[in-house]
Amino acid sequence: MRTIVAALALGMAGSMASAAADGSDPPEPLETFQRSEDRLFRVGYRLATANAAFCDQTVRVSGLLIHDAGSYSDPAAVRRQFGLLGDIGVQAVAPLSPADAAGIRQNDTILAIAGRTIEAEWPLTNPRWQRVTALRDIIDDALSRGTLDLSLSRAETPALAASITGVPACPTRFELVDSKSSAAADGERVLVGENFPGLAYDEASFAAAIAHEMAHNILGHPQTFAEIGWKRKLVRLSERDADRLMPWLLHNAGYDPAAAVRFMRTWGPKHGGWIFRKRTHDGWDERVEFIEAELAKIAEAAQSHPAGLADWQTGFVPELEIPHEAN
Template sequence: MTRAPARLLAVAAALALMPGAVKAGVAEDRAALASLQADDLRLQSIGWRLATGNAAFCDAVPAIGMLLQDMTNYARPARMRAAAGIAGDIAVEAAVPGSPAALAGLAANHEIVALDGQPMANLPAAPANDWRRLAGLHDVIDAALKRDGAVRIAWRGPDGAIREATIAGVPACPTRFELLDGGGRALADGKRVVFGRKFAGFGLAEDEIAAATAHEFAHNLLAHRAWLTGRRSARNIRVTEREADRLMPWLLANAGYEPAAAVRFFRKWGPGNDGWIFRAPTHDGWDERAASVAGELAQIAGLAAAGAPADWRTHFRRDTTAR
């Protein structure tokens, strides 16, 4: 995952020629980093609500609600270390409010000293813009949580003091939510939900952004990538897209969002973004998608009226199982 905020690159040369360039450059870098972290936290918070809210209906795993950052992912690592106020490469990018990580005291730009007994100072060097080391550190956290139900983390706060805690996970559906600094696509690969930072739906209300996130999340929960193996065609992709659309309001309901936000998402996002006569053969039109989602609302409301959760594992009608 590349972390290189565009304006960091654009202002670098100009700032070097200005009076007070170093001070101004640090301020610019901090502002760019804070903006990126705010966007990351928004996506992580939505993903956390969806993943924990639906844990009763998936093959849940322990999670702590924390995203890391690796300074070597940025085009100018030294500048970003200065912006974050850390000496090493690994720090917290986002800790979801109310999550185990946040409750333990972790917050953005706290420098990670050790994960599961592994000192960050001993990490092998990584080339600039290489995402693999960061992915490996998230794997270390996941492995410890799977093994022990908790992970031991040592970190340095802004006061310079080192703290250490064993942080127990809470049940969550297993998906990582990631934000790419460029592009506007949204996709799911079976293990991750990935959004480009320029995704057109990010200008909508939170519950409508959650609806878009729920669509991608649904692909992972329903194992669509695996199902399409050996049967990938425009027709079958369309089947999975319809199924992911219809699961959206179920996932929203369990996360505490209004299920109808999924309908509103398509009505607001669709007219300018689904291609109209140029739309892909793998997707229905936005109006058809909104109608398909709306068809799920009565069943969800009926369950809620009976005091029952939106148990999609029991009540949701699958389209891919018989093919």
């Protein structure tokens, strides 16, 4: 069950300060959560689709993120807050995505998928979160086979239809997690806590944090350590490789790759008592040096690519060698 807390630790502070300055009311907790999840989803979509050409495997994505009012502690309040005409709403739409091109908007209500109505085919589950997970899997399956057909509504237009053909992306989902302040990768997802300090950073620096976690998935680190266990020396190398791949992913998504350096210089001194002093990680100043060493390689790779992309499949060399027992 999803529970919304009163405010984001850092992201809300800026919003409330702005509201006080212009005399407007601060955003509701539901709106704050939606804004953060929207930001994460937009950045993740941009990174995943822009680097698809270099991922070993890809999936088809639409640029559409849904949520389920029924999974919140007060479904009726969620429906009222976002003007939903049913439980399944559009939480985010990535700019320039197929969903965006189809005219889908944030806070539209999804009434049916492939002609199957939500109300009849997918009743509320227990636990409640299982329904939206199942619907996301159904959407992914439809995109993998061709076209996703949706029936939607919004207040001024009660009957809408959209037909979406997906685009390739690296196979990682991006999810905001209640009441957490960390960011992590589990092999299939990048999980960002709603209290993660990076949500308050500029977009390129925030994208750097997301690219770091996405790099773990691309390089197969979670799967590797699930098989062989968390060996300190290897974990340290995996973190270094994720740092080094981070600016490559940023460049291909149209972000300044040097934003990875800015992120580390902002994050490291403030959070140095946390992961940056663990023996599983290099010091934050060392991490900056490793990242900076990649910038010239990225520029060189981009010059030789017809589209100006940086081919990390050929230009990036991981330091972590997967032990034989992981194969």
